[in-house]
Amino acid sequence: MINEIPRVRFAPSPTGYLHVGGLRTALYNYLFAKRNNGKFILRIEDTDRNRYVEGAVENLIKALKWSGLQFDEGPEVGGNFGPYFQSERLDIYKKYADELIAKGKAYYCFCTPERLKALREEQEKQKLPQAKYDKHCLYLSKDEIDKNLSNGIAKVVRLNVEPNQVIKFDDIIRGHIEFESNNIDDQVLIKSDGYPTYHLANVVDDHLMKITHVIRGEEWLSSTPKHVLLYDAFGWERPNFAHLPLLLNPDRSKLSKRQGDVAVEDYRDKGYLKEALINFVALLGWNDGDDKEFYYMDELIKRFSLDRVNKAGAVFDLQKLNWLNSEHLRKKSIEELLNLLKDEIQKSPIGMISQNFKDQKYPDDYLIKIIQVMKERVSFVKEFIDTCTYFYEAPTEYEHKSVEKNWNSETPKHLNKLKEKFSSLNNPTKEDFELALTTVSEELNLGKGKLIHPLRLAVSGQSTGPGMFDILFILGKDEVINRIDTAIKILAQ
């Protein structure tokens, strides 16, 4: 055990998408593995045939890869401990279930769903502290069992929980925990369709796959004693357990679909950077004991430790995610941003932008200028487009409030004057534009602001944005003059 290399697994059931809570669990497993030179394994827990979803595994793997959580063993990449789909390991579970039955640690149960239901109702009526299976089939004679078996009567295999035991284990995050076996049901291990339940499958697989640390959500804490019982029944060494606090909705219930987006894919599609999502989710339940909040994956790997994982659940706070997204966006190089922006423009639903891009009307150096002036003003890549569409298309409408405030009967005259001055410029720089405007303001004996605001509105249609001379420079002389002309025409109406 001492020099064993750590092996951890992320074992989701394929529900169709990767839940952000699952992402956090996967991330902590991944970080733990990388930090300790161990292996990160992906295992698909697809033992519920009623919940089969087409394409779910592919989506899951895609989302995991997008997030940067590359697994060392699992579907597609293989490994020495496969298969990594539980649905392909049925014979293994059967073998171990048989072993348990032989040892008297498990038994066949032929009770019908109807009997079970009636039993539960009866127990409820009697106000028994907890509803449990009554071990009826444990006391079937050998002959009865054989007869039922040979007659093909539907059966399950149940764990034989001995009463009056105290089940103890240690959790890395929560410390020592005890359960009384009297509170633990004779859990079904093999369902009547021959598939195992989670409880059997995860124990068998974790043992066979040599998992050293079981790092999973807190919702599993209550069933851990069942797993412990299984390890003990098999005579296997128990792995270390670490039960992570839950991710919560704003109302502090378990994070769910009904109260917002829960799929990693949702966040990806909304334009969140994977770096930001990872950074954010890492901080939901873990910190390094200092004030650092901005992390890249490699830094997380260096710093992560299960000892510093919190016990209490954490609310998924979008505002902080947004902030981290803008932080990560700003740290990106121009080249990276250029590629991200180009991807985004192709998808742009605004006006002719996407088509113009395909017609190569936005050369790289043009986009780079936009990025340079907008970088400090955006939180999402798409905002390089939709908060400053005027860089891509001439404005077709002008912000109403700003029109009222900044355009008046004098404006056409001022704009004309500016147009004249700009016309005389030759390939003007930002400074040339500024000098020209300053000159006009002196000639007109007006404060610069009296010209800047109306002009900003004329060329951008908006009252907010980067420095106005930056806008002029990026648009270029001809475009600026065209837009001034348009504004003058509109003002004449």
Added chain:
RNA sequence: GGCGCGUUCGUCUAGUGGCUUAGGACACCGCCCUCUCAAGGCGGGGAUCACGGGUUCGAAUCCCGUACGCGCUACCA
């Protein structure tokens, strides 16, 4: 109902018995900067550390109880 886990500003959290008049971040508010919007800088409000008892010279920190929240309680995972 039973069992388990949890509880520090609205949110994420620091804090592991004296360094704490409980620190940081997000969000919010104000000021500065300024052609606007951001960014940045400065400042502000905001936590009787769930509550009640102990232990101790001293407790957010240790113990007990209570309350509240959450999770589990399936032939789901």
